[in-house]
Amino acid sequence: MNMKQSVIALSIALAAPISQAGEVEVLHWWTSGGEAKSIGVLKDMLEDQGHSWKDFAVAGGGGESAMTVLKTRAVSGNPPSAAQIKGHDIQEWGELGFLTDLDGVASAEKWDAMLPSVVSEVMKHDGKYVAVPVNVHRVNWLWANPEVFEKAGAAVPNSIEGFFAAAEKIKAAGLIPLAHGGQPWQDATLFEAIALDVLGSEGYNKAFVEHDLEVLGGEKMVETFEIFKRMRSYIDENSPGRDWNIATSMVINGEAAMQVMGDWAKGEFAAAGKKAGEDFICAPAFGTADQFTFNIDSFAFFKIKEGDNVTAQKNLASTILTKDFQEVFNLNKGSIPVRLDMSMSAFDSCATAAMDSFKATAESGDLVPSMAHGMSTTSYVQGAIFDVVTNYFNDDNANPNEAVDKLVRAVKSAL
Template identity: 40%
Template sequence: MNKAKQQARAAALFAAALALAGARAHAATPAPAEPLKATVSHWWTSGGESAAIRQFADAFNRAGGQWIDQAVAGAEQSRASTINRIVGGNAPVAAQFNTSRQFRDIVDQGLLNNLDDVAAKNNWDRVLPQVILDVIRIDGHYYAAPVDIHMPAWFFYSKKAFAQARIKDEPRNWDEFIATLDKLKAAGLIPLAFGGQVWQEKIVFDAVFALVGGPELFLKVYRDRDVNAVRSPAFRNVLVSFRKLKAYTDPGAPGRNWNDATALVVSNRAGLQIMGDWAKGEFLAAGQVAGRDFGCFPGFGPKAPYIVAGDAFVFPKTAKPNIVKAQKLLATVMTSPGPQAAFSARKGSIPIRPDVDMSQLDMCARQGLAIMQDTSRQLPNAEMLVDPDLNGALQDVLTNFWNRNQTPEQAQQAFAQAMKDNAW
């Protein structure tokens, strides 16, 4: 073999060796890990809500997940969709419920994965408020990841509307509140922005109940299901005070969505709204600033009860390893300090844990966080204390009282009967 052929053969062998080495190196390089996909069912569809949940989605994606959004408009419709999908074998990876007894039935039926290891690793027992732990921990196991604390009885008001009505101070008691509404009405404004839907009527009723009736009566009725308390003069006074507010609503209130009621305050056409602090997200989405464009107060006076509510995500039962990993990653991300602060800043809620960066939170949220440090002011919301069937029955009683010509005594009787018919 001449020298030229030897050199050519050597070059070919070298090239082949390089190709083989490259192939082996390529084979030895692991393929990029597939993201942990998570279909997430929820009902957050308004402007402020969408901006808020995007914080969780982005954080989950950065952590190695792939968020697949499955929003269903309307809380009841979303929960019904989730339950139907679980029963039908097409469950989402995670689904929203309120921090309440709404998911207790599917826990009892063994249809949810627990989060015990996530809770232990992230010290939920130490960092979460007891009122939240009492709902998500069932028979010693954790079945939901709480993502926010909402207070459903905030009072939001338009600074411009208050100035137009020559109102200088926030009301300090119920009588001053009624006087405030009278001044707004006299100024040609809608005094109370109201959404005439059953759940909104119940929210306003419970706000009146806690403030006018007081926490003791509130707990006697909802926690203890004391029929004598329902028949008391004090409870009758709560009903009378509640329906008195109807005179301050406008003709367009029936059937109005909550965010459309909030928009009346945002646009200064209405003076005030009683709503959960999720309404604040609508003010923020409109570019308004708490303390400058709108005001907020959580009841009357420095010791007003602070009703605790919120949202949580549950994780339907599965044994598929990648789905379980996605569920645990999602629960960890949603409850971590960074995403908690970013979410709450846009949602209007306060974080579930105190060790977050407060710089993103507005004056209303900071006020709520300070109040939560005083456990004597914490009052569980009604849905933490009664099951969904009873809550629905009581909503029906209250909407009948609000919208029909019933006497307070008739409403008391119907309320007591609903409690008897839905006894545990």
């Protein structure tokens, strides 16, 4: 290199925004498949902005192990830049004073305008953004194998009554009507889909968000438990302990007709080379076509020392809500973008239908948080509900009136 070239190179180096380059450390538990691919895209997008990414991945699908590690780090005064946290856990971290204010980024990029208020409120603590939503999962989906329905001469149900009519025909044909995994969270997923139809959106919110004891102990809740127990007879004996994806494979392989599960189940169909609308059908569960139960993945942002890393942290928050990232991430995850202004041209018919419903229910008030997936209440109340629901479901002699009484007492004691 001659003198002139050296001077030019030095000038370029001095002009580069070295002071703007920072590091983000991100805690998550997306370590396999499409999830790992998706988080890799976020890493690449941030590094393209000149920052470095320190991956803090803790394996474990539900994130329990990750939360244990996070608590240790936070208490010792060394939290990551961001961590995968959702629902009421965001509020708990906010109350402890660990989360940073993202309102500067949110205001500049008009997050309030692009997000439904029911979503943005979950991301705020004391009225200020402290977390960023990554996606939206619709939980109240029914996944169906059309060949099984055709063999049984049954129609894919759009109501609870339709479910029982179809289930009888499918059972008579020697097939399993409902694929289900006997785990508390799966029991609760089925239960809340029934509750959403029976109680309606307002009653659902009163029960699982506001914890109105009259609604929790009312006649409609008794009816919900009665319907829930009736469904038990359409599930096979090998259900206890079965993982959700194994239940999905039963529908894919034609062993079972349908499954009630969130849209992460779609990834299993896609991995098996199945096409929406042809090889499988996605329909709103039971009578909930005009309602939407949501589960949102999000990152909460922690207070870190001032400097370049804070700049990188804010850039990360901004990048998560860009249209480019929202599209790539959600195509891989099976979910839909959380932004209301996204083009859905790259998505399949299930995702397009979910987005249409997401927008409509955000306007109508029928967009409700999932109890089964930690969006509507604290982990303490959720655990209390899980115990009552799953114990009732697996006890042949359980009485629905007694179950409702137990539900009221359990929720009251967990508040």
